[in-house]
């Protein structure tokens with residue numbers, strides 16, 4: 550009798566799965582933060598994340614959601630869909646970036662747990678998901694892979710096929726049980742040769758986590774904000790650390806313009822005219838919200854200049870979100886998920902969804918895909934359809950000749966046209982139920 554019921558349930562479940570695939574039934578996602586996002590073709594994917602509302606024992610999600618951005622929708626009821634394939638582990642604070650063919654998504658770093666036991670399930674710093682076969686694998690790489698870390702940001706240089714991930718944090722959730730160690734090494738992964746290498750550490754910033762990294766078209770990565778070593782004091786957001794990927798050199802620049810409030814776990818996207826738009830974040834040491842959550846860094850002048858755009862708030866917008874993802878979709882900055890800070894009651898967390906029109910800084914509720922969304926990603930398309938690493942990140946051909954435009958972003962990060970930005974993570978709130986490992990003066994932080 551019981552067995553019958555279970556069998557029936559299983560059948561019904563699979564019918565529902567099939568139905569939802571065929572009809573493309575959308576779902577109301579759980580709230581989550583520290584999710585990795587990546588835009589491929591016209592699908593915005595969200596990998597994993599943390600939520601206290603998970604239906605599985607772990608707070609870390611193995612779910613892959615996506616949103617079809619080729620269709621209009623309303624942010625009040627966005628048509629999220631769930632892939633039937635999950636990540637083979639719970640994943641949060643990871644960075645998603647594409648393979649050179651754009652048919653594979655790499656998931657780098659972050660927390661990896663068994664979703665049923667909530668125990669660490671680390672197997673590799675890098676996993677790959679093939680969009681054509683739906684297979685997860687651990688890629689075979691050469692060179693010395695970086696150690697485990699999270700709360701990092703990464704970028705990919707579309708000219709060279711090199712992915713850069715600086716610093717981050719290693720702690721009890723990523724392999725150093727009794728210590729929290731901030732890092733300041735520059736790790737480089739070549740998506741063409743699958744080789745790891747190290748960048749220069751001369752003049753590198755102090756060990757740092759929860760910053761954003763944004764790659765400009767001139768090959769310079771701009772590091773903004775975050776938290777520094779020594780019990781996590783905040784980084785002066787007006788002091789920009791720059792890494793020139795062309796010559797493997799670090800430098801510092803004092804930004805002019807508005808003196809900004811420091812922040813960490815914010816996000817950043819690069820506009821086509823090379824302004825970096827940052828959003829959200831929170832402050833050391835009490836996770837207070839920042840006053841101006843939206844700010845713009847103009848990189849077309851030297852030194853770069855901070856300004857705060859006058860943007861009317863939209864209804865019900867929380868004071869600040871942090872540990873969200875930000876992705877540029879054409880002329881729209883998508884802000885998804887994240888946490889309200891300070892975190893008083895996890896029950897009030899929602900699957901936040903805001904869209905900013907970057908042309909005139911207006912929040913929109915109704916998303917209408919623009920022709921230019923597609924055009925933008927195709928603008929710099931090489932006439933060649935070779936499979937060599939095209940400098941034109943956004944567009945490449947897959948095996949079946951179908952064009953895949955890519956823009957990717959991750960938690961707290963984003964990419965502009967052919968520019969990737971990395972990720973931010975923050976895991977102190979991971980185990981809301983029993984592991985309040987918030988770094989305070991008394992806890993064993995660095």
Ligand SMILES: *[C@@H]1O[C@H](CO)[C@@H](O)[C@H](O)[C@H]1NC(C)=O
Nearest residue numbers: 720721724725726727728993
């Ligand atoms: C961490 O600390 C605990 C308790 O002091 C100890 O038993 C354990 O061996 C330590 N683990 C490592 C990896 O040092």
Ligand SMILES: *[C@@H]1O[C@H](CO)[C@@H](O)[C@H](O)[C@H]1NC(C)=O
Nearest residue numbers: 707708765766929940941967
């Ligand atoms: C990415 O590719 C486009 C098109 O070739 C180019 O204009 C842009 O400068 C590149 N960006 C970077 C950071 O290399």
Ligand SMILES: *[C@@H]1O[C@H](CO)[C@@H](O)[C@H](O)[C@H]1NC(C)=O
Nearest residue numbers: 880906907908909910911912
């Ligand atoms: C912002 O710009 C877009 C595109 O030009 C336009 O459609 C929209 O009406 C503008 N919004 C406001 C409030 O001006």
Ligand SMILES: *[C@@H]1O[C@H](CO)[C@@H](O)[C@H](O)[C@H]1NC(C)=O
Nearest residue numbers: 931932933934935936946950
């Ligand atoms: C692109 O692919 C087509 C069809 O396979 C081929 O005829 C053409 O020569 C290719 N172009 C380049 C520039 O490789």
